[in-house]
Amino acid sequence: MVQGFSREPGTHGPLTEVAPEGIRRITLWAAAIALGGFLFGFDTGVVSGALLYIKEDFDLDAFEQGSVVSVLLIGAVVGATSAGRLADRLGRRRALRLIGVVFVLGTAIAALANGYPTLMAGRIVLGLSVGAASATVPVYLSEISPTMIRGRLLTMNQLMITVGILVAYLVNLAFASSEAWRAMFAVGAIPALLMIAATLWLLPESPQWLIAHGQEDVACRGIAELTDGPTADELVRRARQRTAEDREKQRRNEAAGGRGTRRLLAPDVRPALIVGLTLAAVQQFGGINTIIYYAPTIIQQTGLDASNAILYSVFIGLINLVMTLVAIKLVDRVGRRPMVLASLALMTVSIFMLGLAFVVDMNPELTLVFMVVYIAAFAGGLGPVFWTLIGEIFPPSVRAEGSSLSTAVNWVSNFVVSLAFLPLANLIGQGETFWIFAGICLLAFLFVSRCLPETRGRDPEQIEEALDARFQHGPDRPDRPGGPRGTASPQKGRSR
Secondary structure, X not given: OEOXXXXXXXXXXXXXXXXXHHHHHHHHHHHHHOHHHHHHHHHHHHHHHHHHHHHHHOOOOHHHHHHHHHHHHHHHHHHHHHHHHHHHHHOHHHHHHHHHHHHHHHHXXXXXXXXXXXXXXXXXXXXXXXXXXXXXXXXXXXXXXXHHHHHHHHHHHHHHHHHHHHHHHHHHHHHHOOOOHHHHHHOOHHHHHHHHHHHHHOOOOOHHHHHHOOOHHHHHXXXXXXXXXXXXXXXXXXXXXXXXXXXXHHHHHHHHHOOXXXXXXXXXXXXXXXXXXXXXXXXXXXOHXXXXXXXXXXXHOOOOOHHHHHHHHHHHHHHHHHHHHHHHHHHOOOOHHHHHHHHHHHHHHHHHXXXXXHHOOOOHHHHHHHHHHHHHHHHOOHHHHHHHHHOOOOOHHHHHHHHHHHHHHHHHHHHXXXXXXXXXXXXXXXXXXXXXXXXXXXXHHHHHHHHOOOOXXXXXXXXXXXXXXXXXXXXXXXXXXXXXXXXXXXXXXXXO
């Protein structure tokens, strides 16, 4: 028997122990759920190559090019904001299925667009599905994840995002010679259809959601299927006991601090909200998607032609994927906090040097080196760990709402940066724009060093106490959230 799940009540999911076969099944489910992350990555990556040919076909100026990229983000904000309520009402599995259907619809509109307005409409519809997926996937993953490998499964979302980006670059490369940007978009329907199929025939509903909606028997049967021998009966008994405890905690929480979004403003949740929203903004204002969205355009400005620019962007996508795999290996060993700090430090230096390369007109190869180092720094830390953290730092009672709001802020920040990048670069210079991103990364490093505690291996009560300690006493206070695992400190009487 694998002692993989936290044994304490009130953790991220209701499971405690599973058989080795159960671990394999959960990993397969996590990969299928993370197809939502693949769609996120594919649609943010494919537009970078398609834009080189769309701007010629539709005669787009700089603002219109930026809007084709960034209008998806308007839809993503709406999708992410509504995803929490949708997933709570329909269930995680049905919400993911609906997201896949919307993605297929948006892909069809974009691929068949006969002009700039129709293309914009398709990109907005795509944004709805991408935004909703980006908020739903971390919650779903969190609720099926064992504590010991929770970080690994949650970072699978970022892994699939990077796989999606790389596949998008490869698709761009495959169709570059024919300039078939419509085909580039159309390929995105394939993973969406696979995700729909997974929700129909493979994925179970989240046990956490089932228990919260009075379907304990269904949840308990699902738990029993992941175990073997007499252990199943004991796990069912524990699950029923935790159901009663969770309902009592929820009743007290609602009486004390309200429900949903209002609960996020309660004093005991506020530190998690500040950290979640700040990291959501920093992940975008640090400049990553200016590289992802405009990699071929940036590379083209170093003197290479469009085909070579797309080829080099594939290499960037490969580095992104490899470093994400490294992060997945490290996140449950090294921890979240040191990985984010190291990532931000290296991002600060590399994007500053990238800006310097443009200001002093360094050779294209050196410019590419700085770009690759920056991508590696992001993908090896802040990129995947952000999605892990928003699945961990919020209490279970507001996890869907907290993840939804953090993801919405992430998309708003993404929209602002992607829309403003080309006009700002034309106004003050591309190198100077990258220096602004470097300054933001430096400020983010200082914020994380003071406010973000380690969350690895901790349950929600311990994470809450560690956040409170950081906000009340600063980084000099030892980062110890109470006594032994699963026990709260005496002065902390808050329940989940």
